[in-house]
Amino acid sequence: MSERAAVGSVASEPVIEVDDLVVTFRGRRGGGTARALDGVNLAVGRGEIVALVGESGCGKTTLARSILGLERPASGEVRFQGEPLGYGGRALKAYRRRVQLVLQDPTGSLNPRQTVYEAVAEGPRVHRMADESGRVVKALSQAGIRPPERFFLRYPHELSGGQRQRVVIAGALALNPEVIVADEPVSSLDASVRGEILALLLQLREELELTLLVVTHDLGLAWNIADRLVVMYLGRVVEDGTTEQVLNNPQHPYTKALLSVVPEMEQVESIVLTGETPDCARIPTGCRFHPRCPAYASGEAEAAGIAADCRSRELPILGATGGHRAACWLVPAGDAPIPR
Template sequence: MKDAETDTVRGGPAPDGALDEAGHGARDLGFSASEGSGPGAGGEAAPLLSAERVKVVFPGRRGDAEARAVDGVDLDVRPGEIVALVGESGCGKTTLARSLLGLVTPTAGRVTFDGRPLEYASRALKAYRRRAQLVLQDPSGSLNPRHTVYEAVAEGLRIHGHAGDEQAAVADALSRAGLRPPERFFLRHPHELSGGQRQRVVIAGALVLEPELIVADEPVASLDASVRGEILALLLRLRDELGLSALIVTHDLGLAWNIADRVAVMYLGRIVETGDVERVLTAPRHPYTRALLSVLPESETEPVVLTGEPPDPSRVPGGCRFHARCPVLASGEAERAGVADACRTKDLPVLPGSGPAAVACHWAEAVGAEGS
């Protein structure tokens, strides 16, 4: 079943009108989200959402050490800005996103929204979640199979005591999400829709409350390649039309390449590189970012195969937390730069939540200092 409306990623369609099998294909045509004119592009407004030294620690089982899922993170999202939070599975990015929405209470640090610290009383969280909405990865799991599309989208209005015209609000949200005419979808059930249409219903359920921020956790991971570009283009259009801010949580740097204004690369509970997406992804400084980029289909460099698995968050290594898998350290480049010992023993600072590009890497800092 074809989606009701076809969008293309900003600047034009990918080859053959779709992204490739991995969901990429925009930047090689010479355009990018960061080149757009959305409110977040190039602005220096005060953050709408901000994490300040946030830590989330989970207790160990049967005497095991605590798991430091998020281990000191600063991260800002400005009004109208799309930020991609990128990293492997298990790096802590989903836990960080849930803490930003008040679904997980930080062990330390704080989250602020619109300049005010997030409060965790139920009434305060209810008010906050009207302004900040979550879009989950799997639309099939997000939608009750017994509910119609209308009921799914109207649910948020009913929870929050919407006093206006419910039907008009639902129709407007479905229309904005690309399901037109909206009345045609009111009485349908999730099994009657395509995967892309179900994801649009989930997005409409978030939009119906007119939020200022959307946190989308792997929003296209479960979709066919032919539909991914449409959903990414929809998110870009919502940013441009509504001034909507978004935090996109993903393992895929190719997705960040297509949609984000800024990118934050996360490894083992920390942000290791951050900055404008164009700068970070065309001139990555951290060996981990380089490794993630090297395996994209568009990459012209030899793929970097990292040895081993990410360390257990209950056993975070000393020094740079990436050093056990770092190809720069293994190849002797860090030794030649005089930072091998620091890589193994010296911790790195928490990177700023916004501002210029920044990297948490002893070798990158040493090489940068030599070249300056």
Template sequence: MTLLEARDLRVEFASRGRRARAVDGVNLAIGAGEIVALVGESGCGKTTLARTLLGLERPVSGSVVYGGAPLDYSSRALKAYRREVQLVLQDPTGSLNPRHNVYEAVAEGPRIHGLTDERERVLSALSRAGLRPPERFLLTYPHELSGGQRQRVVIAGALALDPRLLVADEPVASLDASVRGEILALLMRLRDELGLSALVVTHDLGLAWNIADRVAVMYLGRIVETGPVEQVLTSPSHPYTQALLSVLPESPAPVVLAGEPPDPTRIPGGCRFHPRCQVLASGDAARAGVDHACRSEPLAVLSASGGSQVACHYAGVRESLP
């Protein structure tokens, strides 16, 4: 069952007299009890898409659909929605008020939503987040905790509202390597024990491999490849996905992309990746007879179906070969 879905979502911002198409036609579905990784380099639109799914940004077109109904942007409806769809930010230190102890930090959500049994909710959330015994942490302040413990407090603050879905924006990027695995294991355990869904926003394909059921690769405002995580990461079809994977330690050789980082105010014609594409630069696209299409023919927006899909002229030709 689909819990949260983006349907042809488009988000724009004014930038130096031009319009930046931060999200430029995205279809993405997250099922109940499913973890989806949204990956891509900085500036590709991942965080804007996540904020739009949370109702923090309003799309210029398309819609966010939750539980089968389009998102209602009235204050009352958004408050109810955000109890069920909670955000976990990258920097736990910046997320926590240094003047609030752990109890106050975790109790903030239940107080905003007027929930009863506040203390029981706080204790239960801390315990589920792996801070045990929870009573030991109640009067502790953020500066007295390790980075991993602070991130667990942030997660506990979300769990105190009994959400159905977490949107985690780079949830382990600011943590030591020794702690990252613990937080990822916690997210997977919450999925298994509570049926919690999650959208994990990251630039790290290694993280996606370890935690996600499905992966969506985003470039310049649009998803260019999507599918089951094992299939996409073991047999990537899009040259951009191949380049992202090439920087992992076990990769034989990194792919160095040509050209400038993408500018959402100047989206190129044809395939939006073609100015930096290693397949086009190497001549492989010309030998396959698709170099003109790469430069001039736009690709269709990928659907939100659960199967493997890729937006690439060269990949389409290669798949059709015997």
């Protein structure tokens, strides 16, 4: 655990920084503009595994896509090793050789008309890297497809779900990236395969010193692999800290609610949130979580004398760095451990 904390200290050298990022989507037929990301700060250190958690629709996938330059920000920026991301074709291509994506659905991520070899060789071919077949063999064995040659001619439909995801990961590894952004990498796989893929990701971090940003809605998964947890709600980061800090001592009522429904968490009374995530075209005033907040509804906020703030005072946006912190009026600002 201490080893994890050492690796996880962001202070060292952020590889990817997201600075006050806003991404909007134009609504259809007077639906208004949806602010999918509404001011997000994030820093991912070298060799770190950061898990981005939250409900569906909270903006975690949008954040992952923006980090890869697949969404253009309305304002704010994404930086890679201190350099702002360029959106020109050549700049993006060079950037994406170093930062790769693994998608949720391994079946859909592979072209049904390409063999395993072609799927993995695609990256090196596009980037005109030397020794294509050598790279493919290496990437496939790194991803746990062994012996690689036996799988060269297979089509995706001839592989199992876990194998497909390994091929997708191999495709990313073939480019020798520094960062892999994985969007729900195991959510479409069954439990036993899920463990294997997670073990693979951890092993790759050890062997290749990869930096990983894992998007997930599964806190159990985050607990297993992440050094740091970033909890998102409705386009903003609401809590950020090392995995131990966040899971052992959650500060934000939203995090508490998420944690209380993880089956592995014992002796915690389930807090079931009511309602859906609000429409991000109509974000509630004050704290954006207050309409669903159990602390607000139970009168805890009223007792603390901050209920009016919850309703109408805009919360400051959490910074990218610092210790364990949460965006909630109940939680005092600052890095100091918060007394309960």
